[in-house]
Amino acid sequence: TEPGLKAALRRKPGVGAFWFALGAPVLVEIALTAKPDCVIIDLQHGLWTRVSVEAVLGLDFGGVPTIARLADDTHTAIGAALDAGVEGVLIPLVESAAQAAACVAAAHYPPHGHRSGGGIRPVIQGFPGHVAGARARTAVGIMIETAAGVEAVEAIAATPGLDFVFIGTNDLAISLGCFPQADAGHEAACQRILRACQAVGVPCGIFTGNATDAARRLGEGYALSVAASDLGLAMAGFPAAKAALTSA
Ligand code: 3PY
Ligand code: MG
Numbered sequence: 001t002e003p004g005l006k007a008a009l010r011r012k013p014g015v016g017a018f019w020f021a022l023g024a025p026v027l028v029e030i031a032l033t034a035k036p037d038c039v040i041i042d043l044q045h046g047l048w049t050r051v052s053v054e055a056v057l058g059l060d061f062g063g064v065p066t067i068a069r070l071a072d073d074t075h076t077a078i079g080a081a082l083d084a085g086v087e088g089v090l091i092p093l094v095e096s097a098a099q100a101a102a103c104v105a106a107a108h109y110p111p112h113g114h115r116s117g118g119g120i121r122p123v124i125q126g127f128p129g130h131v132a133g134a135r136a137r138t139a140v141g142i143m144i145e146t147a148a149g150v151e152a153v154e155a156i157a158a159t160p161g162l163d164f165v166f167i168g169t170n171d172l173a174i175s176l177g178c179f180p181q182a183d184a185g186h187e188a189a190c191q192r193i194l195r196a197c198q199a200v201g202v203p204c205g206i207f208t209g210n211a212t213d214a215a216r217r218l219g220e221g222y223a224l225s226v227a228a229s230d231l232g233l234a235m236a237g238f239p240a241a242k243a244a245l246t247s248a
Contacts, residue, residue, distance in 0.1 A: 005065035005087040005139045008037065009164055009203040014218035016211070017067070019229040023047030025056040027230045032064060040067045040226070043081065044092050050080060054120065057085040067141070073099060075106040075114070082107060083119025087139055090166055094142035097155040104161040107140045112161070139163040141205070145171035150189045153196045157204075165197050166205040166224065194221060 001011065008015050017038040018031050023046055028039055041048055041056060046069075048056075057066065067088035068081035078089050091103045105113035109131055122130040140161065144153055145168030157165055167190055173179035178186050190206065197204035198221070205224025208214045209232060214225035 009223045015224045016214050016227040019226045021046035022230045038065045042069045044071045053084045078106040085121050090141040092143045095148040100142050100156045100159040104140050143168045144193050146175040153193050157196045157202050158200050164203040169207045
């Protein structure tokens with residue numbers, strides 16, 4: 001099978017990612033023994049720092065694709081994550097085609113964009129080779145997770161150079177006024193986003209909180225979902241252990 005995130009997003013039955021918010025490279029190292037389809041590190045709501053992002057990307061991923069969900073759409077955030085070595089950047093809260101186009105441009109070196117050359121890992125791994133291979137390797141994803149984003153999704157999905165779209169289901173529910181109980185309007189918005197992406201051949205992912213929902217969404221035609229998170233596993237596992245201890 002063809003290596004890389006872009007190819008994985010186009011294979012059936014899609015990519016079941018593990019999501020990491022706790023900022024601990026060792027948790028990713030443990031998770032890699034389970035051979036996940038993809039690792040997503042959350043730099044928006046998670047505890048990662050620039051130093052811990054560099055450290056986690058130094059692990060041997062053995063071909064497992066990596067995505068950084070970024071704090072914002074700045075060229076600083078996009079460039080720093082790519083310098084650390086992630087294959088995919090995922091930019092939150094995108095609401096227009098112009099904003100999506102700016103994200104794509106920030107992720108690629110000239111002449112395709114205006115990413116700045118530098119960083120530590122690109123240099124120690126061979127700077128000219130890094131720059132030459134960056135465009136083919138780099139996958140740019142944006143998140144649709146507001147009512148405004150849904151209204152613009154047909155234009156956003158058609159952005160040249162955009163590699164994938166990802167639905168932030170929690171923010172979308174908050175924006176649509178149906179949090180925490182996603183309703184029919186929320187599901188209709190998700191389907192509009194999926195159809196818009198499929199119409200232009202762009203893989204569409206969706207946030208899910210567990211393996212059952214992740215598998216269901218992949219079956220519905222989504223290209224990427226989230227099968228587990230470090231936070232979710234810890235929040236489920238410790239109470240379960242305490243309950244088992246008490247009832248033993
Ligand atoms: C959301 O659901 O809003 C996300 O950003 C993914 O956690
Ligand atoms: Mg969100």
